[in-house]
Amino acid sequence: MQLISQTAVEGRVGPTFARSCPQLNASGLTDLHVFAKGQPYDLYRELREKAPVVWVDEPLSGAGFWALTRYDDVMKVNGDPQTFSSQRGGILMVTPRPEQGHPLLTRASLDAMINMDAPWHLELRREHMAFFTPKYLEAIKGRIADKITQLLDAMAPHAGEEIDMVEHFSSRLPLFTLCELLGVPEADREKFLEWMHYLERAQDLALQQRIGTLQMSPDLIAFIQNFNSNVEEMFAYGRDLLHKRRADPKEDLLTAIAHAKLDDELLRDEYLDGSWLLIVFAGNDTTRNTLSGTMKLLTEFPDERAKLAARPELGANAANEFIRMVSPVIYMRRTATCDAEIGGQTIAEGEKVIMYYGAANRDPAVFEYPDTLNVERANADKHIAFGYGPHVCIGKRVAQIQLQEAYRQILARFPNATWTGDIDIAPNNFVHAISRLGVRLDG
Ligand code: HEM
Numbered sequence: 001m002q003l004i005s006q007t008a009v010e011g012r013v014g015p016t017f018a019r020s021c022p023q024l025n026a027s028g029l030t031d032l033h034v035f036a037k038g039q040p041y042d043l044y045r046e047l048r049e050k051a052p053v054v055w056v057d058e059p060l061s062g063a064g065f066w067a068l069t070r071y072d073d074v075m076k077v078n079g080d081p082q083t084f085s086s087q088r089g090g091i092l093m094v095t096p097r098p099e100q101g102h103p104l105l106t107r108a109s110l111d112a113m114i115n116m117d118a119p120w121h122l123e124l125r126r127e128h129m130a131f132f133t134p135k136y137l138e139a140i141k142g143r144i145a146d147k148i149t150q151l152l153d154a155m156a157p158h159a160g161e162e163i164d165m166v167e168h169f170s171s172r173l174p175l176f177t178l179c180e181l182l183g184v185p186e187a188d189r190e191k192f193l194e195w196m197h198y199l200e201r202a203q204d205l206a207l208q209q210r211i212g213t214l215q216m217s218p219d220l221i222a223f224i225q226n227f228n229s230n231v232e233e234m235f236a237y238g239r240d241l242l243h244k245r246r247a248d249p250k251e252d253l254l255t256a257i258a259h260a261k262l263d264d265e266l267l268r269d270e271y272l273d274g275s276w277l278l279i280v281f282a283g284n285d286t287t288r289n290t291l292s293g294t295m296k297l298l299t300e301f302p303d304e305r306a307k308l309a310a311r312p313e314l315g316a317n318a319a320n321e322f323i324r325m326v327s328p329v330i331y332m333r334r335t336a337t338c339d340a341e342i343g344g345q346t347i348a349e350g351e352k353v354i355m356y357y358g359a360a361n362r363d364p365a366v367f368e369y370p371d372t373l374n375v376e377r378a379n380a381d382k383h384i385a386f387g388y389g390p391h392v393c394i395g396k397r398v399a400q401i402q403l404q405e406a407y408r409q410i411l412a413r414f415p416n417a418t419w420t421g422d423i424d425i426a427p428n429n430f431v432h433a434i435s436r437l438g439v440r441l442d443g
Contacts (some may be wrong), residue, residue, distance in 0.1 A: 001262050003270050005110040008133060010095045010336055011063040012350030014055065020345040021051035026067055029056055029356075030093070032204055032427035039330065039432055044069050044359035053345040056354075062095045065333070065352035069359035071366045071384070073343045078335055080304045080387040081133060084353060085336035087389060089119040091332050092430065101206035102231045104273065111274030114282075117142045120262050121390060122172050124275075127260035130180055131253040133312075140180055141401055146177045149410050155441060156413070162420050165439040166292055171196065173402055174287035182279065183245075183397070188237070195234040196284055200435065202385060230319075238276030239269060253279070274370065285431055286328045287399045291406055292434040293326035299374040299419040308375050309411040314361055318375035319403040324383035325373055327358035328363030328432045332387060345387065357385050416442040 010412045028034040028043050048056055048069040049151065057064040068074050077084045091114055096106035111123040130136065154170050171193055179189050205227065245258035246266070257275045260267055298305040308318050331354045336347045349352060361383045362370035373379075387394035393399070410417060422438030 001268055002266070003111055004090070004106040005270070006114050007231050008090050008110050008115070009067060009094050009241060010061050010087060011089055011352030012214050012348060013063050014348060014351045015064070016348030016351065018051065018347040019055055021054055022055055024051045026054050026056045028062045028428065029067055030058055031435040032429050035429045035432070036425050036427040037325070038425060039358045041358070041362065044362065045357060048363060053343045059094060063352060065093065065354045066342070066347055068342065068353060070343065070353050071360040071363035074355040074357070074360040074384060075388055077355055078384070081117055081390055083337055083340045085117050086115050086121070086334060088337065089333070089352065090115045090333040091329070093333055101177050101202060102228060102250070104235050105202060106278040107270060108235065108273040111270045113275065114278055117130070118390070123262055124260055127256045128253065128394055131256060132397065134397065137397055137401060140177070141181060141405070144177055145405050148406050152409055152413055159414070159441045162422070162438045162440050165295055166434060166436040168286070170288045170291040170437070173291065173296060174284045175404060177398060177402055178280070178283040179231070181252070182284070183250055184241070184253050191233070192280065192284065195230055195280070198230040199281060200426045200431070200433045201227070202426060234280070235273050235276070238280070241270055242272045242276065242283070242398060248380055267355065270342040283395055285433065287402055289434050290326045290403060292324055292398065292405065292437045293328065293432065293436060294322040294407060295417065295439055296419045296423070297322060297325055297373050304373045304375050308407070309415045312376050315408050317377070317380050318334070318407065319400045320380040320383060321373060321375055321377050322362045322403055323385045323399070324380055326432065327361045327385045329357055329385065330358050330430055330432055352401055360384055365419070377427055416440040
């Protein structure tokens with residue numbers, strides 16, 4: 001069983017064929033600090049209108065990519081995995097290499113099903129599915145609702161004060177839900193919060209290491225030491241738990257992963273690490289940032305908040321509209337397996353293609369007044385924040401349940417809860433990562 005981390009290749013240094021769109025400056029897409037101010041919606045708009053398939057130089061790897069910002073182009077690439085592979089170079093803008101960043105982390109970020117094509121991808125995804133069916137999820141809905149009530153009870157005494165929503169709510173709910181799905185013992189759950197804190201900084205740290213801009217200070221050295229020990233602890237914990245499930249199976253997602261097979265063999269430890277990282281990261285971070293981003297949106301669109309508070313039956317549609325507007329996964333990459341055409345541009349075999357979900361989800365060709373929150377939007381469920389095609393998010397229903405129930409309860413108890421304007425966003429151009437959000441709950 002070969003490892004993807006040993007076979008994945010960086011994209012071809014292009015562009016090979018003549019550019020069909022004007023060459024606009026899209027270098028902001030590779031600048032993490034641009035994303036620390038929020039997603040660059042103005043740049044997305046300009047690209048979508050004038051250069052929807054634009055070549056972007058990528059300074060770190062030297063291999064640039066085609067950036068897609070139109071809905072139809074993103075759908076086309078997602079829907080054609082034979083031509084646009086996840087496995088050839090992985091789903092990240094720059095193919096991770098062990099010498100860049102913590103080797104365990106870089107390797108595991110490739111050895112996971114999100115970076116696989118058929119047939120392996122299907123084999124592994126099938127094993128996860130039993131824990132994401134509507135029937136199974138119906139059973140954990142009640143526990144999610146109880147957890148939300150518990151978190152809001154703990155926040156209620158702070159009414160009138162500014163509190164950090166990420167710390168008190170958004171980081172805790174997805175963690176609880178994921179641990180319920182995985183079957184992680186209660187006592188171990190707090191560790192996850194710390195692991196997530198370090199994982200969100202991994203991209204920035206690896207980048208600075210690579211370009212040599214890390215200014216070593218005692219604080220930074222301590223941070224890196226903590227980073228490394230947290231990464232090691234996270235993998236050791238996951239591997240141990242998965243091996244225990246092999247010896248002592250239970251009715252949970254961890255047991256399913258522990259018994260999954262590729263080419264009729266149980267997963268190698270490297271694939272256990274990769275599966276563990278994928279589920280822990282994908283299950284936590286995305287939902288966490290949508291929960292926080294929604295509070296910001298409801299403050300910016302108070303009429304929509306009032307409408308939703310008055311008509312809770314709009315909750316399911318509103319959850320989709322929140323996910324469309326926040327689009328917490330900024331992009332996914334594919335690599336062309338042959339020469340192909342997208343939106344009139346010829347892409348050469350081996351070139352990277354990057355799909356910008358936040359841009360596609362605000363394409364006015366599909367969504368009327370796309371920058372406006374509209375909880376009654378008739379086609380809110382057409383958003384592609386969860387991707388599309390064989391890799392479409394396996395946890396989409398889990399995320400929707402959490403968002404819908406969270407805001408049903410928040411608006412019922414604190415109808416005037418507002419974002420105070422304080423926000424910190426981590427420098428990360430893969431996930432829109434809100435690390436602090438000031439919120440004031442009403443009495
Ligand atoms: C708002 C919340 C979420 C968003 C926006 C989101 C987004 C995405 C996207 C865009 C993909 C597609 C990757 C691709 O095309 O290569 C994906 C895949 C995935 N997501 Fe999510 N996700 C969310 C929540 C979750 C949750 C709650 C879980 C687990 C509990 C989860 C687990 C996964 C996994 C395991 C994959 C890989 C699926 C595969 O490769 O077949 N996600 N997600």
